[in-house]
Structures are given as structure tokens and as C-alpha cells.
Amino acid sequence: MCDTCGCNVTHGNAHLLKPGGRLEKTSEGKQSIDVLKGLLSENDHQARHNREHFDRHGVLAINLMSSPGSGKTALLEATIDALKDHYRIAVVEGDLETENDAERIRAKGVAAIQITTGSACHLDAHMVHDALHKLKLSDLDIVFIENVGNLVCPASFDLGQHHNVTLLSVTEGDDKPAKYPVMFRTTDLLLLSKTDLLAVLDDFEPDRAEQYLRKLANLAPVMLISARSGEGLQDWLDWLEIRMSERQAEQQGIDQTTSQVRL
């Protein structure tokens, strides 16, 4: 069909070509198409798929984000030590290069899948999906996704996690939430890490960090934690425990619905 004589206009699409229609031509004869679609729709679609995967197997998925060196891996090591007798844990590690973090996790006796992103500054839902294929989700209770250390880009990509947890180490400055609002606005829990160093730092005020977080209209709890001294670790473990029970309750709901459908 041509675009000259109108033979491509059918009963089915005529309304689209009329003034105000989705395919109305502009004055220069160009076709203008209203779209209104999220730029991240490819990623978001994959993220929903990942979340369904986790849900089907009753797995809790946590996305850990922070700047490089704020103690994500150390927190995971301490968390695994505390929880590995109760829960089956695996970790997806995101880094630009090296398997170092994955090796640290494996040394704790749990599975770790390393994603090396090369030059990419964040994990996306597709990378996580590929990594999940290397894990047997039916044998797991919790998957931690340790995102690439970066307070900017990871914030924009849904990975299919249930909760975002952001670490802010006390060596970084308490105004980070104000400087990186995209990241901190959407976090579900803020962990102020390396608090064993607070004694020697006179310029980090945990209360101030919390005030900056509240200014982003974020109600998330704020916890002080030190993987090294163990301070605050129990608060974090309790938080995880509550998230686990929520997941299990939801899972039971899903199972009941499924069995009712079967009946």
C-alpha cells in the first residue's frame, strides 16, 4: 500500500489518522505517533519476570546498593555467618572486574554468582536473570544481589528484588542522601555502616544523615551497623527475619490460592 492516495486508510485505522488521532500527520506530512511508554520498559519487563521467579520459589530478594567500599561484602559475610544455619542463602555479585567478592562469599560456604559488567556501572534485570539461571531457586530462601558500587546508576534499574537496602558508611559524609536523592529516595532501609569508626570521626552525625533521608520523603528505617564489631547487626537480622516471614506468609497465600484453583 502507498502513502499517497489514501488506500492505506481502512475502517479499522481511520480514527487514528483524523485530527487528534494517534497517527495524525503533522503539517509537513510527517506521521506523529503518541507513545507514552517508559524508557526502561524492557528492563522493567525483565525485572517483573525475575520477581515472579523469586515469588514462585518463595525466595526473598534483596538489592544491596552503596558507593564502592562502604562494606556491602563485609556485611554479607557477617550476615551469612549469622544466618546460614537457618536460611539457605545465595549471592549475586556485581562488579566491573574480578571475582574477588564472589570468592569471599564462597569462602563462607554459600553459592555466589559473579557478574562482571566490564564498563557498565550498574546491574540490570537482564544480567540478574542470566545469573539466576545458574542458581537453583527452589533450594534457596534468600538471594542477596550486591550491586555495583555506585550511588548513581543502580538506582534507575529495577532488578526484580523485593527490597532495596542502601549502605552509607560513616567515612563518606552524612549528606549523601541530599547529594544522591534518586538512590536514597527509594531505599527501603538505610544502613549507616562502619560505625566502629564513629569514635574517630567528628564530622559524621547519624541524626543528620537521617534528616537528609526524611527530606526525601522517605520513611525507611535507619540503622547503625558495624560488620566488624557486630554493633547493630541484630537489628539488621531482625529486619531480614520480618521480611522473610512476610514472604512466607505471601507464599502460603499463593499456595492456598493455587490449591483452591486445582480443587
Place this chain on the structure above:
Amino acid sequence: MHELSLCQSLLRQVAAIVSEQGSGFVSLIELQVGELSGVEPALMQHAFPVVSQGSIAQGARLLIQTRPLRVLCERCGSESDAEAGNLSCRACGNWQTRLISGDELLLTRIEIESSAITR
């Protein structure tokens, strides 16, 4: 930064829309980007010509409309402007607000020229 990969994703979406319509070249792509979307319009403008090279959107104009930050107060119900680092209500100072505009990251419109001859 991730503007490059966003541009690639944008182009895949645009290509899908064009092939749905038949064929043609894209002359304009219109986006809505909020300050809290995590995307820098200037970086997007830099990345776009690089990524669109050789595609149906090569040479297309990328029009980015930035969306203002607006919040709705959950206490007093006022709508007010806000800053990225301070989403508190301007009317009563309450910090418990809801963002009603400013985190958009949308492809809103494209224009297609039906033939290469017009280019």
C-alpha cells in the same frame, strides 16, 4: 553513566514502533524526563547521535522535556514545587509528601517520515 544503554533501549522501542507502522525514517523523538529519574538530559543528547548512527533514527531530533518536581503533602494536602534534595511541603514544612511529578522517564511521541527522499 547509563544514558548510553538507555539510548540503546530507546532506539529498540522506536524501531519496534516504526516497524509496527510499516516503514520510514524517524525525524523526531520526544521524551519526558524528570529531575529525579536519574537521567541527565545533556548526557542523553550526547549519547543519542552516537547510538543512533546507522539506525532508522539517525539524524532525528531528540526533544527532551524536563518535568518539574511537584509534591503533594500528606498532612495539609497542598501541592508545591520541590527540590531534588528536599521534597518537604513548601506550605507547612511536613516531610511526608508524595511525589506527583519529577520522576518521569517516558517516550512520549515520535515523528516518522514515510520516505527517505524527503530527508
